[in-house]
Amino acid sequence: MRKLWVFTLFLLSFHSMAEDHVLLMEQANKYYNEGEMLSAIETYQAVLRTGFESVGLYYNLGNAYFKTNNYPMAILNYERARKLAPNDQDILFNLEIANSRIVDKIEPLPEFFMVRWWKMLVNARSTDQWAHISIITFLLFLLMLLFFLLSKLIWLRKLSFWAGIIFMIFFIGSVVLANQRYQAFKLKAEAIVFTPTVTVKSSPRENSTDIFVIHEGIKVSITNQVGEWAEIKIADGSKGWVKESDFVRI
Numbered sequence: 001m002r003k004l005w006v007f008t009l010f011l012l013s014f015h016s017m018a019e020d021h022v023l024l025m026e027q028a029n030k031y032y033n034e035g036e037m038l039s040a041i042e043t044y045q046a047v048l049r050t051g052f053e054s055v056g057l058y059y060n061l062g063n064a065y066f067k068t069n070n071y072p073m074a075i076l077n078y079e080r081a082r083k084l085a086p087n088d089q090d091i092l093f094n095l096e097i098a099n100s101r102i103v104d105k106i107e108p109l110p111e112f113f114m115v116r117w118w119k120m121l122v123n124a125r126s127t128d129q130w131a132h133i134s135i136i137t138f139l140l141f142l143l144m145l146l147f148f149l150l151s152k153l154i155w156l157r158k159l160s161f162w163a164g165i166i167f168m169i170f171f172i173g174s175v176v177l178a179n180q181r182y183q184a185f186k187l188k189a190e191a192i193v194f195t196p197t198v199t200v201k202s203s204p205r206e207n208s209t210d211i212f213v214i215h216e217g218i219k220v221s222i223t224n225q226v227g228e229w230a231e232i233k234i235a236d237g238s239k240g241w242v243k244e245s246d247f248v249r250i
Contacts, residue, residue, distance in 0.1 A: 021052040032064055040064045055085045059094075066098055072217040074098045076192045079219065079250045083185055086123035102217030108235035122180045130178035134171055141167040191232075191247035193218045200240030204229030211240040220247065 028043035044061040062077035078095040085091060111119075125133070144164035151157050196216050202209040204226045214220070214234065223239065224231035230247075233239045 021047050021050045024050070025052075025057065029060065032060060037064045037067050041068070053080075053084070055081050055088065055091075058084070059088075059091055062094065062098070066094070071098050071101045072192055072194050075102070075217055075219070076248055076250065079190070079192065083250065084126075099217070103215035104218045104234075106218065106235040109237045122177055122184065125177070125181070127178055127181045127185060130174050130181055134174035134178060137167045137171040137174060141171055188249035189222050191220055191222055191249045193220060193242075193247045195246040198242050198246045200232070200238075200242055201229075202240060204231075204241045208241070212238060214242075219250075222249070 024043055024047045028040050028047060031037075031040035031043055041061065041064045044057060044064065047057055048061075058077045058081035062074045062081060065071075065077060066074035075095065075098045078091055078098060081091045082088070082095065141164050144160040144167060147160035148157050148164060151160065193214055193216050198214050200211045200214060202211050218234065220232040220234055220242075222230050223233050225244070226241075228244050229241050230244050231239060231241050232247075
């Protein structure tokens with residue numbers, strides 16, 4: 001009886017939290033549509049504090065920050081939205097506009113076509129979609145295996161054998177892609193710089209050599225960390241060390 005009571009309290013609490021974020025989202029959207037961007041931002045942030053995340057939430061929050069000329073925060077939230085929906089054209093367009101408003105204009109290194117092709121393939125579907133594809137292809141493999149084992153017709157056995165191999169290949173591929181998509185979403189290996197001007201060092205020490213300077217709003221990749229220092233890489237391939245307090249992870 002006690003376990004049932006605890007479970008009931010959990011369900012009621014979960015339902016209350018779900019209602020909270022829905023009501024907050026409605027209020028935030030109302031503020032946004034009425035042009036009250038500071039109130040919209042505060043309310044969208046309150047939604048995030050409930051633990052709820054969505055493409056629309058980060059996208060709208062990015063738009064609200066953009067309209068208040070807070071470009072680093074706009075870029076951060078557009079990037080977070082892009083992690084959930086990598087191919088959304090509205091997100092990509094707004095992100096490009098926001099990046100045009102910051103100081104640093106970095107020309108990215110050209111990617112090897114195989115790397116570019118692989119990223120496009122990984123981002124072609126969400127983690128859940130790749131997982132669904134893997135389940136479907138595995139079930140089809142089992143069906144072909146059943147045909148192969150039970151059928152007495154030679155042509156049907158041959159067909160089910162080769163179809164089973166194809167479905168197994170698709171199953172393995174979709175599992176790999178689902179894992180890659182999940183890791184890309186979970187790993188916080190990219191960040192947005194929030195300090196107005198950052199001098200990038202040659203090593204994780206204050207007295208090390210200055211290499212180059214970056215500014216707020218620029219996106220960096222985090223390649224290593226030593227204490228409060230992080231090794232970062234920018235789009236043109238340049239590397240160096242900055243303090244973790246200089247950026248916020250995406």
